[in-house]
Amino acid sequence: MEHYKTLQVFQKFPSSGVFHINLNRPSQRNALSRDFFPEFSIALQSLDQNPNASVIVLSGTGDHFCSGIDIKTLNSFANDTGDRGRSGERLRRDIKYLQEAITAIERCRKPVIAAIKGACIGGGIDIVTACDIRYCSKDAFFSVKEVDMGLTADLGTLQRLPGIVGFGNAMELALTGRRFSGQEAKELGLVSRVFGSKEELDEGVKIIAEGLHMVG
Template sequence: MEHYKTLHVFQKSPNSGVFQLNLNRPSQRNALSRDFFTEFPIALQSLDQNPNASVIVLSGTGDHFCSGIDIKTLNSIANDSGDRGRSGERLRRDIKFLQDAITAIERCRKPVIAAIKGACIGGGIDIVTACDIRYCSEDAFFSVKEVDLGLTADLGTLQRLPGIVGFGNAMELALTGRRFSGQEAKEFGLVSQVFGSNEELDEGVKIIAEGIAAKSPLAVTGTKAVLLRSRESSLEQGLDYVATWNSSMLVSDDLMEAVSAHLQKRKPTFSKL
């Protein structure tokens, strides 16, 4: 397993297709450093290419998920001088680099499940809105904080959050920057379930992830790809895309195995991707 400065990647159980990807700066409440933005897409790409990885659970080491972008990272971006045009071009390139690290979650073929405890603030919201499914513990709290730092959120929250919680709710949360609870996140649809404790969160997400990992990997990766494509397509374009997708993927050993397992009333066994 690769070694990272800001992340910890591990398998909870040796025979499991579920891999844990933890933000790993607990003493800084997992604030996002410059190193994180370099390492995160590399880690996701590595898991994407790992045939033993079927599902990725993204969490934070310690008491918090993520407290946002490290102030040092913000300072290094902001402290640019010289020709206005050139510094503007550099800044745009920098922002695109940071954005790309978050979008790596969507580029990863494997489902990424966010398990959120404690703080999920600013850059933390950018990350979880790019994830495929989100769960939290009762003590989790959230804030689209950028407006309080004199910033317009620019790593994906303003683009992804409206599609998850609705345009009006996204506008209210982004303009006020207010803190909201796990229960409120559930009411908005930001998380699918709130667990009573961190232990229950870990156990509950493990069961859900293992369930997904036991399914056909072709069906799971296809479902993620088609849903993400459909988000930006008309109904007709989305239907056309899935028809093309299934015309190349549908007739597989996975389909035969699923049908015969159903008829024989047994659990199916699928080959790795």
């Protein structure tokens, strides 16, 4: 199995068809670096083509799912060449490049389950809205944070979130950038179930994923 800088890809049980992808920068609350985007696409494509993989569980190492795109990564996209046309075209290409990594979730033919604990902010919401099933623990909290940074949620949230929680709810969350709880995420339909603890989340998702594997 390939080695990644920003991810862990593994099976908990060798005989299982359930594979795990963990965002793996726990000291940065799994913020998304430049390295994440090509690695994530490669990991998903690899599992999509792996005949032994039937279900993918996406989670985060440590206490959080994802705190969004790393500030250093955002700053690298903001570098201005002095030519508005060229700067705009470069930014368009950069955003398309990032979008492709998130869209790789939808392109994957295996069901992808998001298991969310702690923070799921900005780019984290872009990721989970592309997943097939979403669960969270009671401590999870969410925010479409881009508005606070003067940005648009351009990696898929504005396209996918309205279809999940409704247009009005999606616009309110995107325009205010407010933090909302796992329980509210359940009420909005963003997640299907809230588990009482991280341990219960892990165990519950394991049972569900193994059930999907057996059906598959």
